[in-house]
Amino acid sequence: MKLDAKIPSGPLERKWERYQLEMKLVNPANKRKFDVIVVGSGLAGASAAASLAELGYKVKCFCFQDSPRRAHSIAAQGGINAAKNYQNDGDSVYRLFYDTIKGGDFRAREGNVYRLAQVSAGIIDQCVAQGVPFAREYGGLLANRSFGGAQVSRTFYARGQTGQQLLLGAYQALSRQIGLGNVKMFPRTEMLDLVLIDGHAKGIVVRDLVTGEISSHAGDAVVLATGGYGNVFYLSTNARGCNVTATYRAFKRGAVFANPCYTQIHPTCIPVSGDHQSKLTLMSESLRNDGRVWVPKKRDDKRPSQEIPETERDYYLERKYPSYGNLAPRDISSRAAKEACDDGRGVGPGGLGVYLDFADAIKRVSEPVIRERYGNLFDMYEKITGENAYQTPMRIYPAVHYTMGGLWVDYNLMSNVPGLFVIGEANFSDHGANRLGASALMQGLADGYFILPYTISNYFASNKQTKAKADQTEFKKVEAEVSVRTNKFLAIEGKRTVTSFHRELGKLLWDKCGMARDEAGLKEALQKIPALREEFWRNVKVTGGSGSLNQDLEQAGRVADYLEFAELLCLDALIRRESCGGHFRTEFQTEEGEALRDDANFSFVSAWEFQGTDQPPMLHKEPLVYEELKMSQRSYK
Amino acid sequence: MNLTLRVWRQKNAHTPGEFREYEATGIVPDMSFLEMLDVVNEGLIARGGEPIAFDSDCREGICGTCSLVINGIPHGGQRGTTACQLHMRHFKDGDRITIEPWRARAFPVLRDLVVDRSPFDRIVQSGGFVSVNTGQAVDANCLPVPKDDSDLAMDAAQCIGCGACVAACKNASAMLFVAAKVSHLNLLPQGKAEKDRRALNMVKAMDEAGFGNCSVTGSCEAVCPKEISLDFIARMNRDYAAALLKGKFHAKAQAAGG
Structure with a gap:
C-alpha cells in the first residue's frame, strides 16, 4: 500500500488557497442528494455536522452520550489558540505554524499544520458570532493569555471553561440544524462497526444503548469524530465513556492507524488518591502562567510546604528551562516532574506529586485577581482534595491526557479507505509527537468548520457514487457479526469484572509504555497483553441482557477493543527507536536527559495495517518531507 | 467506612420501580460519590447481580451527565457541586443514604437512576x-x-x-x-x-x-x-x-x- 498524503505542491502559504480552487464542488441543488454519517458530537463532530447541514447535505449524527452537548471536548479548560496577533506581540500564521511543528518535535506534516494556523483566526470569528462569551478587556475587546510552548499570547479563553463554551457554540449550531430538519440526531447510540461496499465506506452498524437494538445506517460518506484513546490506560483525564472502538473497528476494516505510540501525558493533574480512582482530573495548563512548580531540594523531605524555606526549594522548570520556565511544553514538564519524583523528591502520599505554588502570584497581583482568573479550578481542586490552594500549594502529577496518534488521513482528512473521513483527536494529522496546549480545540474546530466541508465536496464530486441501502447484504452480514460478539460477552460467565481487566491493562501500559519506555519493558508488555486478552475472553463476567440498557455490556465491548489496541500501541513504541515529544525511550536521550530524535531513520509517520486477528499488523511508512523548516533539536532553554 | 444505600431500581420506562437496600463497605473519604457506587457495582457483578445503572461521563463536574438525587437533594446538597464531584468525606460511617433518579414527568426513567433528558x-x-x-x-x-x-x-x-x-x-x-x-x-x-x-x-x-x-x-x-x-x-x-x-x-x- 502506498500512502499518498496528497499535499498540494507550491509554496507553503499558498497550498490551501490553491487547493481550494482546484477542488471540485457539488452544486447547491445536488448537495441534498448526499447523505453524510457523522459519528461523534464533540467539537469536531458537531462543527462538521452543523457546517455540512448548512451547506445542504443530509446529515445523520451519532453519539453514545445522552445529548450531543456532553462530548468530552466540554472538559477542555484553558483555551484555544489563534494567530490573531491582537496583542501586537509578534504573532503570525507563520509563528503559530512554527510553534506547532516545533512543539510536535518535527513529527507532523508541514502542509497540514500551516493550513491549521491559517484557518485558526476564522474559528475565533465564527465562535464569537455564535455567542461564545470569551473573556474580554474593559474596552470590550477580546483578552488573551499565554500557554506552554509559545512566547506570544495567542490563547483565547472563557474562564476555565473554554471547551464547554466552544462545544456549546457548536452544539447550538448543530441544534439549529436538527430543528430545521437537516440533521437527524441519534443520542445514546454507539457505533460498533464500519461497513464497506466495493472498498468504499458506506455506512455503520450501531447499537441503541437504551433498547439494545442493533441496526445499520447507510450514507455516501462516513465521518469519524470519535476522539482519542487515552482511556486505554484506564486512568486518564478523559471522560469515562471515551473509547477507541469506532477507530479501532475502522482499523480492522482496513483503515491504517498512524503513530499510536504518540500519547500526551499532561503535567498538571491531581495525583491519584487510591485504587478506587475512576479517572484523573486535569488542572489547566493556564495555571502555569501564575503558578510556580517546585519540589524540595532534599530527598524524602516530609516537612509541610510552608516550612520549607525558599533556599531549600528547587524550582526545577525555571532552573532547567530559563527562557520558557514554568511554561515549558507538556512532554518536557511531565518528564521533569517524573525525574524529580524518581529522585525521591516528590511530595504528598507515595511521593508522586510536585507543588504548583501560587503564593508569589497572590503577593504580586492579589488573591481576588487570581480568583477571577482560575477560581473554578481552585474550587475543583478543593472539592477533590479537600485542600485550599490559595493557602497551600496545589499538588500535581502527570496523567494521560490526549492522544496525538489516530487514524491516518491525507490532506483531505480522508483515511486510506475512500469515503471514510476522520477529524479531530481521532485522526493523527496535526500535532506530531506532542500537542501544544490550547491546540486541540483549534484543530477540532478547524477540521469541522473549515476543512472537511470543502474536502468532502471534492470527494463527492470526483467519485461516481452508487447509493447504498441499509438492507443490503453487506450491512446484514456486519450486523450479524456485531450481534454475535455482543452476545458472546454475556455467554462467557467468568469470574472477573470488566473493570478489573481494564485496570490491569491500564497499569501495565502506564508502567511499560507511559512517560518513559524501553525495549525490555515494551517486550514484556507485548507478552502480557495477549495473555490478559485470552483471559478476558475466557473469564470475564458481564451480567444482564443485550436487549436493554446495560452499561456493563457497553464497557465490555470497549475494553475488548483496548485489549487488542494496546498491543498496537506498544508495538509502535517498540519500533520507534528514538525519543520524540511524548514518546520517550530511555535508551535514546541526550546527556542532559532530553529527548534524542533520530531524523535520519525515523522522520516518518508509522501507519499500521490490520492483517487479521493474531497476525502482526503491517507497518507502512509515510516519509515526512520538510520543505520549509529544518528539523532541529528542540530547545526551550 | 460502611454505609447503607437505599437505591431506586427500575427495569425500564414501562415497569414500576422500587427501592432496594445495599451495603457499601470499605468506603474511603477520598472517593467521589460515583466511585463509591462503582465499588458497590463491582460487588454486585461479582455476586451475579445486575449493577445499578447511573449516568456519568466526565466525572469532573462539567459535562452535566450525572443525575442523582441524594437524600432528597439533586446532586447531594454541597453548594455548587455535581454528584461526581461530591466526595465521601462529607458522609459519616453508618450513614443511610437514599439515591433516586431525577423525578419529573418530562424526564422519564429509562433504567434505575438513568433518565431521558x-x-x-x-x-x-x-x-x-x-x-x-x-x-x-x-x-x-x-x-x-x-x-x-x-x-x-x-x-x-x-x-x-x-x-x-x-x-x-x-x-x-x-x-x-x-x-x-x-x-x-x-x-x-x-x-x-x-x-x-x-x-x-x-x-x-x-x-x-x-x-x-x-x-x-x-x-x-x-x-x-x-x-x-x-x-x-x-x-x-x-x-x-x-x-x-x-x-x-x-x-x-x-x-x-x-
Whole structure:
C-alpha cells in the first residue's frame, strides 16, 4: 500500500488557497442528494455536522452520550489558540505554524499544520458570532493569555471553561440544524462497526444503548469524530465513556492507524488518591502562567510546604528551562516532574506529586485577581482534595491526557479507505509527537468548520457514487457479526469484572509504555497483553441482557477493543527507536536527559495495517518531507 | 467506612420501580460519590447481580451527565457541586443514604437512576442559538462587548444542562435552564437580532415538553451546580413580556395592510 498524503505542491502559504480552487464542488441543488454519517458530537463532530447541514447535505449524527452537548471536548479548560496577533506581540500564521511543528518535535506534516494556523483566526470569528462569551478587556475587546510552548499570547479563553463554551457554540449550531430538519440526531447510540461496499465506506452498524437494538445506517460518506484513546490506560483525564472502538473497528476494516505510540501525558493533574480512582482530573495548563512548580531540594523531605524555606526549594522548570520556565511544553514538564519524583523528591502520599505554588502570584497581583482568573479550578481542586490552594500549594502529577496518534488521513482528512473521513483527536494529522496546549480545540474546530466541508465536496464530486441501502447484504452480514460478539460477552460467565481487566491493562501500559519506555519493558508488555486478552475472553463476567440498557455490556465491548489496541500501541513504541515529544525511550536521550530524535531513520509517520486477528499488523511508512523548516533539536532553554 | 444505600431500581420506562437496600463497605473519604457506587457495582457483578445503572461521563463536574438525587437533594446538597464531584468525606460511617433518579414527568426513567433528558435538547433546537452559518462571521473584535455584559452572559452560559433545577422544583419547571440560555444569548450583541423569537420559541418548547410552571421558590438556584442565579428567570420574563407586546404591534401593523 502506498500512502499518498496528497499535499498540494507550491509554496507553503499558498497550498490551501490553491487547493481550494482546484477542488471540485457539488452544486447547491445536488448537495441534498448526499447523505453524510457523522459519528461523534464533540467539537469536531458537531462543527462538521452543523457546517455540512448548512451547506445542504443530509446529515445523520451519532453519539453514545445522552445529548450531543456532553462530548468530552466540554472538559477542555484553558483555551484555544489563534494567530490573531491582537496583542501586537509578534504573532503570525507563520509563528503559530512554527510553534506547532516545533512543539510536535518535527513529527507532523508541514502542509497540514500551516493550513491549521491559517484557518485558526476564522474559528475565533465564527465562535464569537455564535455567542461564545470569551473573556474580554474593559474596552470590550477580546483578552488573551499565554500557554506552554509559545512566547506570544495567542490563547483565547472563557474562564476555565473554554471547551464547554466552544462545544456549546457548536452544539447550538448543530441544534439549529436538527430543528430545521437537516440533521437527524441519534443520542445514546454507539457505533460498533464500519461497513464497506466495493472498498468504499458506506455506512455503520450501531447499537441503541437504551433498547439494545442493533441496526445499520447507510450514507455516501462516513465521518469519524470519535476522539482519542487515552482511556486505554484506564486512568486518564478523559471522560469515562471515551473509547477507541469506532477507530479501532475502522482499523480492522482496513483503515491504517498512524503513530499510536504518540500519547500526551499532561503535567498538571491531581495525583491519584487510591485504587478506587475512576479517572484523573486535569488542572489547566493556564495555571502555569501564575503558578510556580517546585519540589524540595532534599530527598524524602516530609516537612509541610510552608516550612520549607525558599533556599531549600528547587524550582526545577525555571532552573532547567530559563527562557520558557514554568511554561515549558507538556512532554518536557511531565518528564521533569517524573525525574524529580524518581529522585525521591516528590511530595504528598507515595511521593508522586510536585507543588504548583501560587503564593508569589497572590503577593504580586492579589488573591481576588487570581480568583477571577482560575477560581473554578481552585474550587475543583478543593472539592477533590479537600485542600485550599490559595493557602497551600496545589499538588500535581502527570496523567494521560490526549492522544496525538489516530487514524491516518491525507490532506483531505480522508483515511486510506475512500469515503471514510476522520477529524479531530481521532485522526493523527496535526500535532506530531506532542500537542501544544490550547491546540486541540483549534484543530477540532478547524477540521469541522473549515476543512472537511470543502474536502468532502471534492470527494463527492470526483467519485461516481452508487447509493447504498441499509438492507443490503453487506450491512446484514456486519450486523450479524456485531450481534454475535455482543452476545458472546454475556455467554462467557467468568469470574472477573470488566473493570478489573481494564485496570490491569491500564497499569501495565502506564508502567511499560507511559512517560518513559524501553525495549525490555515494551517486550514484556507485548507478552502480557495477549495473555490478559485470552483471559478476558475466557473469564470475564458481564451480567444482564443485550436487549436493554446495560452499561456493563457497553464497557465490555470497549475494553475488548483496548485489549487488542494496546498491543498496537506498544508495538509502535517498540519500533520507534528514538525519543520524540511524548514518546520517550530511555535508551535514546541526550546527556542532559532530553529527548534524542533520530531524523535520519525515523522522520516518518508509522501507519499500521490490520492483517487479521493474531497476525502482526503491517507497518507502512509515510516519509515526512520538510520543505520549509529544518528539523532541529528542540530547545526551550 | 460502611454505609447503607437505599437505591431506586427500575427495569425500564414501562415497569414500576422500587427501592432496594445495599451495603457499601470499605468506603474511603477520598472517593467521589460515583466511585463509591462503582465499588458497590463491582460487588454486585461479582455476586451475579445486575449493577445499578447511573449516568456519568466526565466525572469532573462539567459535562452535566450525572443525575442523582441524594437524600432528597439533586446532586447531594454541597453548594455548587455535581454528584461526581461530591466526595465521601462529607458522609459519616453508618450513614443511610437514599439515591433516586431525577423525578419529573418530562424526564422519564429509562433504567434505575438513568433518565431521558432529551426535552432539553428540543428546547435548544427551538431557539437556543444564533443563526449564523459557518463562514458568515465578521472579525471577532469588530464588535466590542462591554466586559460586564460578557461576564454576565458567561455566568448564564455556564449551565451544564444537567436538569437538577427541574428535579429540585416542586413543579418540575425548567425555567432556570431555559432562562440561562435565553439570557446568555440575549445579553450579547450577536444574539440581539433573534432576541424576541428566542424567548417566545424556547418558552413555547418548554411548555410543550411538559415542564411545570415557575412559582419562584428558588429551589433550582439552591441546587444548581453552577450556581446560576434566579435573576436570569426575571430577565427572561422581561424579554418574554417585551416580545409578546412587540408581537401584538406586528400583528396590528399587518392587519392594517402593512
